[in-house]
């Protein structure tokens with residue numbers, strides 16, 4: 003089993019890409035889909051897997067340098083990274099690689115090198131086609147699809163996982179449809195949320211013939227350095243006055259600000275967290291009842307909620323539940339953060355659950371926000387609820 | 393109504409505002425000052441508070457920026473984005489800057505497309521600028537490495553984006569480098585053309601498709617950074 007190294011995706015694929023299977027990153031133009039292939043390549047090289055990379059639109063050295071903006075140095079893996087150079091001959095350059103496609107505009111010439119490389123590298127390697135769209139542009143749509151079917155068979159025979167990066171330019175309808183439906187074992191679609199401009203990017207599993215898991219579409223961001231992170235634009239932190247909301251946001255965040263938007267009466271907290279492949283913006287609500295209309299205002303479009311309570315103050319739990327209602331929390335994934343566990347008289351998770359009378363599957367996570375205890379666990383649990391899987 | 397102007401007075405008078413979302417080809421013989429014309433169009437936009445993205449296929453991004461400072465044309469650099477398709481092919485190690493993002497080669501249409509999109513998003517979402525000029529200088533270089541269908545598909549997507557975002561697209565083509573058929577294919581994607589012709593060392597310019605009738609042919613000269621129309 004090869005992994006994609008993309009957060010959440012391997013889970014959706016039931017662990018990754020089984021030997022002999024094909025996967026295509028089907029990228030909409032203008033969206034940073036090529037980073038998916040790069041992240042997968044780097045992830046596998048770092049694990050010591052032999053990888054073959056077909057470069058069609060840049061020379062091998064430039065291709066390798068491109069990884070550095072994400073903080074990935076793949077030059078150190080030169081002995082495990084085998085290049086098929088389908089670029090240098092195209093622009094009339096000499097190539098230093100062992101595998102050179104003599105005529106990148108001939109699909110037979112491509113296939114010859116693909117077959118040779120797939121035979122010569124150890125079984126169970128990763129074969130990555132850097133830009134299937136460029137090959138298609140040079141060799142024609144039908145020729146390329148016919149060849150891809152052969153390459154996939156060859157990969158199957160040799161137990162390689164074969165991965166394609168593809169930009170879905172407006173090719174023939176038939177071409178695009180058959181690529182989505184029946185040429186690959188797995189199709190990952192990488193798209194953009196566009197209105198006037200593309201302002202958000204997402205990926206989803208269109209097809210994976212070995213996995214039953216139902217995958218959701220995920221928003222993502224590309225960090226430099228860092229690569230692809232699942233992006234959660236809005237997590238809300240709510241709860242009664244003094245429960246520890248601000249402390250939680252500040253402890254979780256790589257950068258946090260308290261904005262005094264409404265004079266000195268209240269401060270709205272806003273933080274940003276990058277943690278374990280996830281990138282999220284967190285917004286705090288004020289706790290006092292007189293601000294309830296504001297809570298409504300800022301809770302729009304939230305994807306999940308932390309309900310923070312002071313574990314020593316069960317008399318505030320009614321208010322806490324009320325706040326959850328205001329944020330429409332029962333429709334959204336939420337967890338209860340049982341804060342101030344360090345104080346004498348703090349109720350246990352079970353006691354709190356009894357007080358709240360909430361379903362068993364709502365997680366309650368004990369924390370000490372001021373010393374960061376339990377807070378990342380709380381984040382991971384909430385993110386798991388938001389990003390699902392099954 | 394919102395519209396764009398070229399900043400070339402006599403032509404602008406005849407056009408009376410280029411509709412937002414328009415895509416325009418500039419076609420002319422080599423050495424006719426197309427670069428200066430494009431830079432003037434960019435400069436005019438930047439001066440009016442718009443943003444601009446220049447895709448450069450013939451010279452490094454830094455040279456494009458230098459042109460403005462060399463000619464003492466002050467520009468708000470944070471409103472300019474350059475997609476450099478040259479530097480990485482030279483084999484010199486470089487990294488991106490706030491102004492210049494580099495595609496790996498003119499073949500790398502995927503990378504060029506991503507970088508254009510990123511600039512468009514930045515200007516629209518982060519800087520709140522709703523008017524942007526996208527200049528590709530030149531399509532001819534891109535056509536040296538990719539066939540006409542490939543370039544057509546690429547342009548199909550990006551002329552569409554220009555339209556959707558209400559931008560102004562400017563695409564430079566070398567006259568005489570491509571067959572008639574190729575030019576005709578490309579023209580389907582454009583709303584108007586800035587034509588340049590040369591007759592015994594004298595250059596003429598006109599616009600077509602941007603107003604009821606084509607403009608007159610104007611004789612022009614390039615003086616420093618300026619384009620000067622006669623008549």
Ligand SMILES: Nc1nc2c(ncn2[C@@H]2O[C@H](COP(=O)(O)OP(=O)(O)O)[C@@H](O)[C@H]2O)c(=O)[nH]1
Pocket residue numbers: 241242243244245246247248249250289341342343344345369370371372373
């Ligand atoms: N002992 C203890 N004090 C905490 C903890 N979390 C927050 N506090 C304190 O409780 C007070 C209120 O915290 P704050 O984050 O401002 O609460 P908010 O009103 O919900 O934003 C502050 O004095 C914090 O230092 C905790 O886990 N343990």
Ligand SMILES: [Mg+2]
Pocket residue numbers: 247248249
């Ligand atoms: Mg607070």
